[in-house]
Amino acid sequence: MILILGASGELASLTTAALHTLGNTEAVRLASRSPAKLAANGAQTLFADYDQQDSLEAAMADVSKVLFISGNINNDARLAQHLNVIAAAKKAGVSQLLYTSFQSPSLDSAFDFGASHAATEAAIRAAGVPATVVRNAFYAELQLMSLGHTLDSGVLTHAAANGRFAPVSKADLAEALARLLMTEGHAGKIYELTGPELMSYTEIAKLISELTGKHIQTHEITPDAQIAALSQMGLPGFLAKALGGASRAIAAGEYDTRSDDLAHILGREPRSLREVIAAALG
Ligand SMILES: NC(=O)c1ccc[n+]([C@@H]2O[C@H](COP(=O)([O-])OP(=O)(O)OC[C@H]3O[C@@H](n4cnc5c(N)ncnc54)[C@H](OP(=O)(O)O)[C@@H]3O)[C@@H](O)[C@H]2O)c1
Numbered sequence: 217m218i219l220i221l222g223a224s225g226e227l228a229s230l231t232t233a234a235l236h237t238l239g240n241t242e243a244v245r246l247a248s249r250s251p252a253k254l255a256a257n258g259a260q261t262l263f264a265d266y267d268q269q270d271s272l273e274a275a276m277a278d279v280s281k282v283l284f285i286s287g288n289i290n291n292d293a294r295l296a297q298h299l300n301v302i303a304a305a306k307k308a309g310v311s312q313l314l315y316t317s318f319q320s321p322s323l324d325s326a327f328d329f330g331a332s333h334a335a336t337e338a339a340i341r342a343a344g345v346p347a348t349v350v351r352n353a354f355y356a357e358l359q360l361m362s363l364g365h366t367l368d369s370g371v372l373t374h375a376a377a378n379g380r381f382a383p384v385s386k387a388d389l390a391e392a393l394a395r396l397l398m399t400e401g402h403a404g405k406i407y408e409l410t411g412p413e414l415m416s417y418t419e420i421a422k423l424i425s426e427l428t429g430k431h432i433q434t435h436e437i438t439p440d441a442q443i444a445a446l447s448q449m450g451l452p453g454f455l456a457k458a459l460g461g462a463s464r465a466i467a468a469g470e471y472d473t474r475s476d477d478l479a480h481i482l483g484r485e486p487r488s489l490r491e492v493i494a495a496a497l498g
Contacts, residue, residue, distance in 0.1 A: 217278055218397050221264060221301065222285035223248040227316065230390030231283060231397075232259070238391070240398050247275040266297030269304060276308035281397050284315045290454035291332040298336040306343045312403055313347040314396055315340060316389075319410065319471050321351065326464035328457060346403040348396055353410040353471065354462075356383035356492040359420060363496065366424060366432060373435045374417040375442040379466035382410035382474040385487040392481040408475035412486050420489065427494055439463045 218235070222228045223246035235244060236257065246254050247264035254261045264275040266287055276282065284301050287294040305313045321333035333351075340347045366372045389409055396402050415423070421432040437445075443460035447453060465471065478486045 217243045217245055217280060219245045219247060219275060219279040219282045220259075220285075221247050221266075221272075221275070221283060222287075223261070224250050224253045225285055227386055227390055227393070228283065228285050230387055231393040232257075234387075234391045234394035235397065238394055238398060240394065242281075242398070245275065245279065247271075266300055269300045272300055272304035273307060276304050276310060279308060279310055281312040282310050282314065283393060283397060284313055286316050286318075286333065286336070291328055294329075295332045295335050295339075298332070299339055302336075302339050302343050302345060305345045311346055312397075313340065313345050314393065314402075315347060315349050316393070317349050317351045319351050319353045319408065320473070322470075325461075325470060326468055327462045327470065328454070330465065330470070348402040348404075349406045350389070350393065350396070351406065351408050352389055353382050353384040353408075353474075355389075356385045356411060356487070356489050359383060359489060359493065360496050363424070363493070366421075367428060367430060370430065370432055371435050372417060372421040372424065372432055373437060375437050375439045375460065375463035375467075376417055377436065377467035378416050378418070379463075379469060379472065380414040380416045380419075381466050381471040382412070382414050383489045383492070384409055384411035384478065385492050388478060388482060388486045392478055395481050407477040407481065408473075409478045409481075410474045412474070412479070412488050414472060414474055415489060423490055424493065427490070427497060439467075 220228050220232055244259040246259050246261045249265045251261040251263050264271040287297045317333045321330050323331045323334050417434050421434045425432045439460040443456045446456035
């Protein structure tokens with residue numbers, strides 16, 4: 217039995233859909249804080265919350281493989297949640313805990329969440345649970361969030377200097393997760409799941425200009441100014457700070473690497489940022 221944790225989230229939902237499309241024959245159980253929201257499509261559904269150890273233990277009964285979607289709150293609370301998941305997986309004796317980590321995780325990262333991912337990976341190793349870690353790059357879809365504003369204003373505002381990163385399509389990540397759940401031989405492995413190309417914001421502005429025929433210029437602000445602007449827009453403080461830190465980390469070159477792991481898992485080239493933006497533009 218395959219268990220999908222955090223099943224109502226976007227990456228988890230896409231992975232569940234990919235399991236179906238790829239012809240998975242193993243039973244699937246979907247666990248979420250909001251099971252009523254789930255489209256079951258033949259899968260079992262149940263409640264599970266990373267804050268409630270007993271709910272995780274119940275969800276993992278008779279399960280061999282677990283998709284462990286990283287949580288989405290502040291670092292300390294997130295790590296406590298992750299330790300609950302790891303303890304439940306150890307107790308259940310699962311054969312594969314598939315954790316969605318982040319590229320270049322480090323306790324010293326300028327990106328706050330890099331530390332909770334590094335600590336989670338270390339906790340998984342320490343627990344001795346058979347695990348597969350995927351280190352996801354920044355989602356390409358993050359670049360769509362400001363696309364409307366960029367097109368209206370003609371300006372792409374960022375705080376990442378000339379730093380480069382390799383945006384990756386969420387649909388490709390989901391397909392890779394499904395393939396890793398459907399095949400054997402991944403225990404103990406770490407896969408670096410990046411998009412195919414390294415890009416700076418100057419290159420992204422150029423790409424949007426090419427795709428739309430509209431001249432887009434970049435406007436660089438400081439990470440502190442980004443944090444202030446995001447807070448003013450109503451983002452929770454921890455998230456605004458993390459996103460400012462992400463810009464600092466990009467500028468410092470923490471994500472200036474790409475990998476072919478995703479292409480190997482998919483058996484094809486992953487989607488480029490150009491393809492993701494072009495699809496969104498329709
Ligand atoms: N690589 C990137 O660029 C990037 C960007 C943003 C986030 N992320 C990370 O990747 C994860 C998945 O991304 P996404 O786009 O699918 O995010 P999303 O759509 O916002 O979903 C958030 C996920 O976190 C789960 N979750 C949060 N708190 C939980 C709790 N207490 N108990 C159980 N599940 C909990 C949710 O599960 P339920 O609501 O179903 O319980 C859901 O699957 C995020 O949670 C975050 O850690 C990565």
